[in-house]
Amino acid sequence: MTRDLVSAPQAARWLTEGSAVLVDVRSPDEFRAQHIALAVSVPLDRLRAALPSLAGRRVVFQCQRGTRGASACAIAEARQGETYNLDGGIEAWKAAGLPVVVAAADGREPLPLMRQVQIVVGALVLLLVMAGFLIAPAFFALAGLIGFMLALAGVTGWCGMALLLQRMPWNRAAG
CATH class of the missing domain: 1.10.287 (Helix Hairpins)
Structure with a gap:
């Protein structure tokens, strides 16, 4: 089991290769407002129940800036498989020029x-x-x-x- 930071470009490569699953641990409202296309929404307070379905897989946890992702890594520490926190969260993902899905039709992100x-x-x-x-x-x-x-x-x-x-x-x- 590893628990490390992963950069947005590296996480994007893993997702493209299909070698990792991206778990967005933000609230459902935050996820609806904007999210990374291949992310699965599992709010942090529901993570323990979802861990069995992630067994044996490389998992990248993602939040807004990285704090809740670190908490998710701590919760998932005992599970089998590699566990990573997306360094800087979705903010770093966007800063790296990687795409996100935005709910508003005009492309603007509503406030949470x-x-x-x-x-x-x-x-x-x-x-x-x-x-x-x-x-x-x-x-x-x-x-x-x-x-x-x-x-x-x-x-x-x-x-x-x-x-x-x-x-x-x-x-x-x-x-």
Whole structure:
């Protein structure tokens, strides 16, 4: 068993030869937004269940920049076969001029859904706090309610804002 970094060009050669399988350990939303054409989506939190199907194969784990890929390598350490982390993730893949599949029909990459949630919630809290200072203190209570809802989303895994944003036109899959 090996656990090393592999460059994007080397990983591309292995994929072209059919001598490796590329496992994208990012979230399903990130994968839908953009991914390497031959990658298989197995989110990091579901990797343990998928490891038996990868036994005996050369596996390259890939994420956005390499951190989750390293975690995937650590999880897969006991399995049989070579295990590699794509050095720099999909960002290095693109920097090397290698192609990716992008969901948007116009070729633009939408922001990952959780970043959209962070932007919207952060802007709402900022506006409500400003309104609390400038208009009425009651707006502070609304900002607190949004903070509570964000904490509840973190605890339960259910995020109404993410469900709403997912339905926005810029987040709909092309086709």
